[in-house]
Amino acid sequence: MKKYKILKTTVDFLDYKTLINKIITNCMNNQNLTVAPIASHPVVESIFSKKLQTSLNSFNLVLPDGQSLVWAVNFLYRNSFKERIYGPDLLLKLCSRCEKEKIKTIFCGNRTDLVNNKIKIKYPKLKTIVLPDLNYKKVNNTDVNLLSTTLSKYKKSIIFIGIGSPAQHLLLTKLKQIEKPIIAVGAAFDFISGAKKQAPAFFQRAGLEWLFRLINEPRRLWKRYLIYAPLFIFLVFLQKYNLLTKKHEKNN
Numbered sequence: 001m002k003k004y005k006i007l008k009t010t011v012d013f014l015d016y017k018t019l020i021n022k023i024i025t026n027c028m029n030n031q032n033l034t035v036a037p038i039a040s041h042p043v044v045e046s047i048f049s050k051k052l053q054t055s056l057n058s059f060n061l062v063l064p065d066g067q068s069l070v071w072a073v074n075f076l077y078r079n080s081f082k083e084r085i086y087g088p089d090l091l092l093k094l095c096s097r098c099e100k101e102k103i104k105t106i107f108c109g110n111r112t113d114l115v116n117n118k119i120k121i122k123y124p125k126l127k128t129i130v131l132p133d134l135n136y137k138k139v140n141n142t143d144v145n146l147l148s149t150t151l152s153k154y155k156k157s158i159i160f161i162g163i164g165s166p167a168q169h170l171l172l173t174k175l176k177q178i179e180k181p182i183i184a185v186g187a188a189f190d191f192i193s194g195a196k197k198q199a200p201a202f203f204q205r206a207g208l209e210w211l212f213r214l215i216n217e218p219r220r221l222w223k224r225y226l227i228y229a230p231l232f233i234f235l236v237f238l239q240k241y242n243l244l245t246k247k248h249e250k251n252n
Contacts, residue, residue, distance in 0.1 A: 004073045007235055008053050009043045011069060012061045013081055016090070019061070020097055023181045027103055027158050033181040034059040034172055037087045039066030041228040042165045044235065052166045055173040065186065067207040068229070072236045086204075087185040088192055091160055094183070095119055099126040104154055107131065107189070108147070109162035114193035129154060144174045151178050158182075162189030 001014040019035075026033040036059050046053035056062055063085040064070050070084050098105050106129040107115050116130045131150065151159055159175075159182040161168050168184040175182055190196040199212035214225045 004077055006069060006072050006076070007043050007232075007239060008046055009038075009056050010062060011038075011043075011064055011073065013064065013073065014061075015083060016085065016093060019063070019085065019090070020093060022061075023094065023158065023183070024097060024101060024103070026181050027156060028101075030155070030179045032176060032179050033061070034176055035061045035063065035181065035183040036169055036172065037063040037065035037085045037090060037183075037185065038069070038165065038169075039186075040068040040072070040232040041224045042169065043069070044228045044232050045166060047235070049166070052169060055166075055169045058173060058176070059169075067204075067209070068232065071207070072232075076236065076240055087188040088198065090183070091185050091188045091192065092122070094158060095123050095126055098158060099123045102127065102156075104129055104157035106151065106154060106157055106159045107162070108151070108159055109133070109168070109189055111162075111189050111193045111195050114195065115162070115189045118192050118194065129157070144171070148175055148178060151175065151180075154180075160185050160188075162186060 001012055001018065003010050003012055005011075023033060023035065036056065038056070042052065042056065046056055064073070064081075065085060065087050067084055070081050073079055074081055095105055097103075104127045105119075107119075108131045110133050112130045112133055116128050119126065119128060131147075157180055159178070159180060161172060161182065161184045163171070164186055165184075168186065172182060172184050187196065191198040197212075197216050199209040203209050203212045210225045210229060214221050
């Protein structure tokens with residue numbers, strides 16, 4: 001595993017096999033593991049939000065969900081990474097492994113019933129727990145305490161949170177005391193449930209998933225892709241030429 005600083009956020013690079021084995025091991029040992037695959041916009045937002053910046057850098061693993069993060073690391077540090085850790089793929093790969101290992105999966109977020117129905121078709125022997133939908137953007141401390149108590153009682157389980165950034169990251173920070181892996185998978189619930197269209201493989205390989213999503217949700221995503229995305233590119237160039245503080249950390 002290698003760690004790289006992109007702007008103010010440390011991002012971890014490892015392959016799916018290593019990542020899944022680590023998550024499963026922590027689950028079996030009842031150990032907390034906070035995992036957050038992210039795109040470029042939380043990295044930009046964290047520059048302006050100390051709270052989000054602290055949250056992201058407190059997680060055990062922050063992973064490159066967006067292709068732009070892979071490109072940024074290759075540009076900044078002369079690497080040649082090709083594989084990102086895509087939230088929907090990670091969720092499905094883990095569900096497949098959990099079915100074999102008899103590990104429970106807990107769906108926490110929006111459209112959980114729909115996600116569960118789709119997952120059970122693909123993995124009929126998987127043990128799943130579905131929590132009622134909740135507006136996590138307005139969650140208070142009482143809600144967090146109740147949620148924490150509920151999640152803690154399930155043994156040998158992995159929690160998936162799907163509510164989008166930055167809400168899921170701020171919530172994940174409040175659940176770090178739970179002794180099991182917790183993974184923030186963003187829009188994975190929307191895509192797997194069929195509530196929103198997922199970009200075709202060609203768009204994903206070409207790094208054009210953002211364009212597909214912008215066309216389908218212009219009102220909601222215009223700021224993310226027309227303001228934050230160009231700003232991300234500009235800031236990465238500043239970092240490259242030492243106009244931002246650049247710290248490079250590598251861990252084997």
